[in-house]
Amino acid sequence: MNRQEELALKDLKYIWHPCSQMKDYEELKPIVIKKGKGSWLWDYNGKKYLDVVSSWWCNLLGHCNKRISKAAKKQLDTLEHVIFANFTHKGAIELCEELTKVLPKGLKKFCFTDNGSSAIEAAMKMSFQYHYQTANPQKTRFMALTDAYHGETIGALSIGGVDLYSEIYKPVLLDIIRIEGPDCFRCPYGLNCKNCEAQCIKKAEEAFEKWGNETCAIVVEPLVQAAAGMKIYSPKYLIKLRELCDKYNIHLIADEIATGYGRTGKMFACDWAGITPDIMCLSKGLTGGYMPMALAVTTDKIYNAFYADYLEGKAFMHSHTYSGNPLAVSAACEVLKILKEEKIIEKANIKASYFNSKIVETFQNHKNVGDIRSIGLINAIELVKDKNTKEPLDSKLRTGYQIYKKALKKGVILRPLGDVIYFNPPLTINKKEMDYAIKVAKECLDEVLN
Numbered sequence: 001m002n003r004q005e006e007l008a009l010k011d012l013k014y015i016w017h018p019c020s021q022m023k024d025y026e027e028l029k030p031i032v033i034k035k036g037k038g039s040w041l042w043d044y045n046g047k048k049y050l051d052v053v054s055s056w057w058c059n060l061l062g063h064c065n066k067r068i069s070k071a072a073k074k075q076l077d078t079l080e081h082v083i084f085a086n087f088t089h090k091g092a093i094e095l096c097e098e099l100t101k102v103l104p105k106g107l108k109k110f111c112f113t114d115n116g117s118s119a120i121e122a123a124m125k126m127s128f129q130y131h132y133q134t135a136n137p138q139k140t141r142f143m144a145l146t147d148a149y150h151g152e153t154i155g156a157l158s159i160g161g162v163d164l165y166s167e168i169y170k171p172v173l174l175d176i177i178r179i180e181g182p183d184c185f186r187c188p189y190g191l192n193c194k195n196c197e198a199q200c201i202k203k204a205e206e207a208f209e210k211w212g213n214e215t216c217a218i219v220v221e222p223l224v225q226a227a228a229g230m231k232i233y234s235p236k237y238l239i240k241l242r243e244l245c246d247k248y249n250i251h252l253i254a255d256e257i258a259t260g261y262g263r264t265g266k267m268f269a270c271d272w273a274g275i276t277p278d279i280m281c282l283s284k285g286l287t288g289g290y291m292p293m294a295l296a297v298t299t300d301k302i303y304n305a306f307y308a309d310y311l312e313g314k315a316f317m318h319s320h321t322y323s324g325n326p327l328a329v330s331a332a333c334e335v336l337k338i339l340k341e342e343k344i345i346e347k348a349n350i351k352a353s354y355f356n357s358k359i360v361e362t363f364q365n366h367k368n369v370g371d372i373r374s375i376g377l378i379n380a381i382e383l384v385k386d387k388n389t390k391e392p393l394d395s396k397l398r399t400g401y402q403i404y405k406k407a408l409k410k411g412v413i414l415r416p417l418g419d420v421i422y423f424n425p426p427l428t429i430n431k432k433e434m435d436y437a438i439k440v441a442k443e444c445l446d447e448v449l450n
């Protein structure tokens with residue numbers, strides 16, 4: 001038995017992996033990764049894998065990025081952590097100052113948490129407490145869209161609308177007002193999202209009218225519902241939602257955990273709509289995928305509703321041990337510098353148009369390709385049984401998973417979302433790597449579906 005196999009077996013003895021049926025690992029053993037560089041990962045056999053899923057969408061600028069590693073190492077020898085109540089450090093201040101320069105106008109106050117789900121929870125609590133303290137204690141509920149994904153903790157899971165993750169927990173979840181969201185591939189209005197007027201906002205209008213008075217906030221993933229299969233919708237929907245939120249005094253919480261940091265071709269997906277949410281949640285690309293950290297960023301208006309003499313009891317009594325962790329912050333500061341100095345997003349946009357046109361050219365005529373959608377470097381291919389009726393494949397066949405396994409053999413990590421195959425690579429991916437990813441995806445698709 002070689003080192004790779006030995007470690008894989010030992011792994012299975014101890015580790016319960018995320019989002020996995022562990023029995024699947026009998027056939028497909030965990031791949032033990034030894035090192036990473038750029039868009040690539042290497043196992044103990046020296047076999048390399050192209051990380052086109054950015055290690056769950058967080059790796060922004062390649063693995064072991066020289067500049068981020070250097071910044072983190074420097075921080076490691078200076079200050080590893082400090083309590084963030086009453087204490088602070090230069091990196092955290094610098095990070096917020098720099099972020100205010102790129103965030104939608106008006107987002108100025110930063111609450112640090114340590115993962116995406118916890119940033120969502122903080123945002124929800126913050127919104128509820130704001131209304132409570134501004135004479136609207138009847139506002140106790142949250143709205144969210146069908147097919148939403150906002151994380152795995154009980155509050156975040158409650159607002160999520162993907163049954164695969166939440167169905168079984170329904171008895172312990174919050175009572176959410178679920179709004180039928182945009183579904184551009186199977187648009188019930190028969191429209192094309194490139195030139196529609198987001199007529200589907202009607203469902204939100206109805207819900208706001210009915211439940212607006214008891215609602216604190218609506219949480220949405222702006223433009224891309226990533227976990228649902230990279231479902232993309234029009235910025236017009238966001239513009240209209242912003243107007244509705246203003247009309248009914250409901251907070252718009254933008255979950256930019258997956259869409260922020262240039263993934264959609266602009267710094268934030270909200271920028272496509274030119275809107276400022278009341279609270280924005282950031283994580284994943286925030287530290288370039290180096291360290292777990294997240295932010296719930298908000299406006300002076302919300303912040304000021306908590307600002308009072310201590311005995312009024314209006315403080316936001318929310319904390320995480322690792323709030324503002326200096327190591328994570330050092331990575332996050334360097335990420336912002338790299339984005340700016342190396343013009344990463346501008347360059348990624350040039351690559352994105354090449355990537356997308358080549359994907360369309362390669363896959364559009366395949367009999368099982370129902371939809372190809374893209375924004376920024378994100379490209380998704382939805383496989384269907386019948387192109388004309390858009391009838392899905394039988395999910396029991398696990399077609400996406402079969403393609404994933406084949407692609408792994410060829411050294412590409414094409415982890416699917418059901419029967420949606422997607423690419424969401426580091427923004428630093430190069431042309432040769434894009435070509436390779438497409439070539440392997442095409443071969444595997446043909447092998448599984450022909």
Ligand SMILES: *Cc1c(COP(=O)(O)O)cnc(C)c1O
Pocket residue numbers: 115116117118120149150151152221226227255256257258259283284
């Ligand atoms: C990943 C993700 C989350 C949850 O973040 P975690 O760090 O995994 O808790 C929330 N919302 C969206 C849109 C995400 O993609």
